[in-house]
Amino acid sequence: MSQNKTIMEVNQELVKERAKCNFNVLEVTHILDGGEKNTLHRKKIESIALDEGAYKDPIPEEYLSPKEKYENAVRKSCLFCKIVKNALTEFTGLEHFSNFFVLRRTADAFFKEISPFLLHLGMFLPTILGQCTTEQQAYWLPRVLDIQIIGTYAQTELGHGTFIRGLETTATYDPETEEFVLHSPTLTSYKWWAGGLGKTVNYCIVVAQLYTKGVCHGTHLFIVQIRDEETHMPLPGIKVGEIGAKMGFNTADNGYLAFDHYRIPRQNMMMKNAQVLKDGTYVKPDSHGKLTYGTMVLVRVILVNEVAFNLAKACTIATRYSAVRRQSQPKPNEPEPQILDYTTQQHKLFICIATAHALQLASAWLWKTFNAVMSDMKKGNTDSLPELHALSSCLKALSTSDVTSLIEQCRYSCGGHGYMLCSGLPNIYSFVTATRTYEGDYTILLLQTARFLVKAYEQAEAGTPVTPTVLYLIEFVSGKRTPWDGSPEGIIKSFQEIAAGNISSCVKSIRNRMSSGLSFEDAWELTTIQLVGAAEAHCRAVISDTYKKEIARITASSSTNVKIVMEQLVNLYLHYWALNRTGDLLRYSSISGEDVANLQMKYEELLTLIRPNAVGLVDAFDLRDEILHSALGSYDGQVYKRLFAEALKSPLNQEPVNETFHKYLKPTMQGKL
Ligand SMILES: CC/C=C\C/C=C\C/C=C\C/C=C\C/C=C\C/C=C\CCCCC(=O)SCCNC(=O)CCNC(=O)[C@H](O)C(C)(C)COP(=O)(O)OP(=O)(O)OC[C@H]1O[C@@H](n2cnc3c(N)ncnc32)[C@H](O)[C@@H]1OP(=O)(O)O
Numbered sequence: 001m002s003q004n005k006t007i008m009e010v011n012q013e014l015v016k017e018r019a020k021c022n023f024n025v026l027e028v029t030h031i032l033d034g035g036e037k038n039t040l041h042r043k044k045i046e047s048i049a050l051d052e053g054a055y056k057d058p059i060p061e062e063y064l065s066p067k068e069k070y071e072n073a074v075r076k077s078c079l080f081c082k083i084v085k086n087a088l089t090e091f092t093g094l095e096h097f098s099n100f101f102v103l104r105r106t107a108d109a110f111f112k113e114i115s116p117f118l119l120h121l122g123m124f125l126p127t128i129l130g131q132c133t134t135e136q137q138a139y140w141l142p143r144v145l146d147i148q149i150i151g152t153y154a155q156t157e158l159g160h161g162t163f164i165r166g167l168e169t170t171a172t173y174d175p176e177t178e179e180f181v182l183h184s185p186t187l188t189s190y191k192w193w194a195g196g197l198g199k200t201v202n203y204c205i206v207v208a209q210l211y212t213k214g215v216c217h218g219t220h221l222f223i224v225q226i227r228d229e230e231t232h233m234p235l236p237g238i239k240v241g242e243i244g245a246k247m248g249f250n251t252a253d254n255g256y257l258a259f260d261h262y263r264i265p266r267q268n269m270m271m272k273n274a275q276v277l278k279d280g281t282y283v284k285p286d287s288h289g290k291l292t293y294g295t296m297v298l299v300r301v302i303l304v305n306e307v308a309f310n311l312a313k314a315c316t317i318a319t320r321y322s323a324v325r326r327q328s329q330p331k332p333n334e335p336e337p338q339i340l341d342y343t344t345q346q347h348k349l350f351i352c353i354a355t356a357h358a359l360q361l362a363s364a365w366l367w368k369t370f371n372a373v374m375s376d377m378k379k380g381n382t383d384s385l386p387e388l389h390a391l392s393s394c395l396k397a398l399s400t401s402d403v404t405s406l407i408e409q410c411r412y413s414c415g416g417h418g419y420m421l422c423s424g425l426p427n428i429y430s431f432v433t434a435t436r437t438y439e440g441d442y443t444i445l446l447l448q449t450a451r452f453l454v455k456a457y458e459q460a461e462a463g464t465p466v467t468p469t470v471l472y473l474i475e476f477v478s479g480k481r482t483p484w485d486g487s488p489e490g491i492i493k494s495f496q497e498i499a500a501g502n503i504s505s506c507v508k509s510i511r512n513r514m515s516s517g518l519s520f521e522d523a524w525e526l527t528t529i530q531l532v533g534a535a536e537a538h539c540r541a542v543i544s545d546t547y548k549k550e551i552a553r554i555t556a557s558s559s560t561n562v563k564i565v566m567e568q569l570v571n572l573y574l575h576y577w578a579l580n581r582t583g584d585l586l587r588y589s590s591i592s593g594e595d596v597a598n599l600q601m602k603y604e605e606l607l608t609l610i611r612p613n614a615v616g617l618v619d620a621f622d623l624r625d626e627i628l629h630s631a632l633g634s635y636d637g638q639v640y641k642r643l644f645a646e647a648l649k650s651p652l653n654q655e656p657v658n659e660t661f662h663k664y665l666k667p668t669m670q671g672k673l
């Protein structure tokens with residue numbers, strides 16, 4: 001493995017664990033990277049960016065003031081872009097975007113929190129790729145890829161994030177000057193949250209209500225210059241600043257922005273889908289009405305990969321630490337066990353490894369689906385967009401929610417040391433917990449999927465064709481049920497039955513409520529707890545099915561032991577979630593109490609089988625120490641030496657006596673204060 005320029009020798013606990021591992025670690029790395037070629041490409045980029053040590057901070061980030069932290073993050077963002085510039089210029093189409101995952105991963109060595117450039121590459125660039133005409137792209141793309149301008153995505157306002165149709169910023173077309181006039185009529189219309197907006201960017205994409213010829217045509221996207229390219233001063237008519245301290249993302253200068261009748265040229269409306277002609281005539285998109293929401297769909301797809309990667313980091317840290325840490329004495333006169341030998345610890349950690357695999361593979365599959373839909377859309381066919389929207393919504397919601405809980409579980413599994421910033425876990429957590437909210441809140445996105453599921457159920461009832469991910473509804477409405485058999489395929493089938501059963505209950509509730517006189521909206525609203533549950537169940541079935549099928553496909557040519565350990569993890573994932581949903585299983589499948597007990601036994605057996613390979617499995621994520629930033633999770637496992645070295649960096653340890661002793665402590669203790 002390409003492990004790091006470590007100066008310490010590897011802890012014997014980890015040496016023994018690595019010797020125990022019975023599969024080829026590199027083979028699993030290739031599976032997770034999507035093939036050997038991708039692994040080599042990733043390692044090459046990591047080498048270019050990291051081998052010279054440019055990511056290192058003179059003073060640890062956590063001991064800097066907020067302003068210094070931000071300034072240091074800008075310095076390193078520029079450095080990072082300079083180092084990887086060649087890689088950046090390759091991204092001239094959304095189809096190349098998966099290569100950004102590699103850059104994103106490498107950038108983590110530079111930032112313990114986040115780069116203020118994240119939105120430039122993560123949203124400004126893809127929106128230009130997805131929403132501009134070819135001519136507009138020819139103008140903007142070179143400047144964006146060459147970092148001649150830096151941009152962000154300003155959609156959310158102080159008053160509205162979720163409800164995009166409720167945004168208040170206006171863009172009113174003036175045919176006299178062929179300009180749009182951007183205006184923020186109220187305090188609640190101030191743009192709020194956009195990453196990098198506070199101090200870093202000079203351009204941004206603004207989402208505003210388009211008015212032309214006195215008619216409002218709903219929200220549209222505009223490219224807006226907000227700062228002078230030479231002086232970086234806000235331009236006249238622009239009010240811009242930073243929104244203040246947050247739970248995480250503190251190096252991302254999230255900002256606010258308001259317009260006072262601020263003019264931009266007509267050409268700055270992103271016109272791939274809808275257009276405003278010189279005379280103010282509005283030309284509607286002739287296909288799907290929600291095409292301007294395209295960047296959100298892309299970023300939701302990206303986020304599934306993003307959280308899988310962050311979970312891989314967290315469980316690498318927690319698993320290596322658990323192999324090194326010894327605690328308690330269950331058997332008299334025997335040494336204290338490694339905490340990884342406790343079944344409850346395995347229960348906390350192995351589901352994290354399995355989930356990181358499941359989400360990594362589900363995200364690769366979703367990425368393929370996204371590209372297929374984009375390719376259809378290029379030919380004018382938007383038929384598969386609703387299914388993509390439903391899928392990307394629920395996968396984003398469930399993956400960010402699962403991973404947030406599992407990262408916290410990794411922290412719990414490291415006891416007190418996990419609470420230290422130098423464990424790396426708090427920063428990973430504060431980054432990932434935000435993903436549950438941004439780019440569409442958890443509940444909101446599941447309710448979007450639920451809309452699709454209810455419609456699909458009605459189609460299945462009516463005997464009209466349904467899309468691939470909901471084919472299970474056809475069997476369900478026909479009354480066909482598969483008896484419980486406890487096999488992996490049987491568990492997935494039962495997850496589909498749970499999903500179908502939940503959707504069916506929702507449909508019944510809505511119909512019953514409507515037949516008792518409620519409107520559809522009120523009936524829907526009263527059913528939303530169940531609808532969220534149904535969308536979650538559907539998504540669990542999709543992830544489980546995809547995970548199992550993808551592992552079977554990819555490992556068809558793998559060595560025997562790799563195949564075995566990969567299948568064990570799939571089974572662990574399925575058993576974990578089956579046990580977690582026994583209520584639903586008892587309600588919607590033919591499972592018995594005895595079957596549940598068998599599931600539990602099988603689950604515990606799987607933990608024991610996976611245990612010898614646990615460290616090998618996290619090594620296979622192939623995360624360089626520079627990217628992990630963790631005293632607990634480094635490849636050498638020198639946990640205690642690293643914790644102590646980190647403690648010595650504390651500013652409080654730079655002097656034997658702090659001045660507060662003379663100012664406050666001594667006078668207090670001497671009764672003189
Ligand atoms: C130095 C460099 C260092 C590092 C960088 C290196 C590399 C970087 C590269 C990658 C980065 C990696 C990862 C991260 C990338 C970027 C992210 C990082 C940070 C992001 C920060 C966060 C940004 C944001 O949050 S932006 C704001 C996002 N906001 C939202 O998501 C709002 C959520 N709300 C909505 O989506 C909608 O309003 C709604 C869906 C809830 C409702 O909309 P609306 O009211 O208009 O519609 P409805 O009436 O409900 O529905 C009508 C029908 O339309 C359908 N619909 C809705 N949405 C869509 C859609 N998107 N597509 C298709 N169809 C849609 C809906 O289903 C209805 O259909 P029906 O048939 O009528 O039922």
Ligand SMILES: Cc1cc2nc3c(=O)[nH]c(=O)nc-3n(C[C@H](O)[C@H](O)[C@H](O)COP(=O)(O)OP(=O)(O)OC[C@H]3O[C@@H](n4cnc5c(N)ncnc54)[C@H](O)[C@@H]3O)c2cc1C
Binds near residue numbers: 249
């Ligand atoms: C770290 C971070 C970075 C961000 N970066 C950006 C950015 O770069 N650009 C940008 O434009 N935005 C950004 N955002 C904003 C983000 O997209 C929004 O915060 C998000 O979409 C949620 O919207 P909201 O804050 O308005 O929440 P609200 O919609 O007010 O949600 C509050 C609560 O109400 C519930 N709720 C709301 N509506 C309904 C409903 N119809 N039914 C049931 N429950 C409902 C929600 O589920 C939630 O529990 C960022 C946010 C964060 C936290």
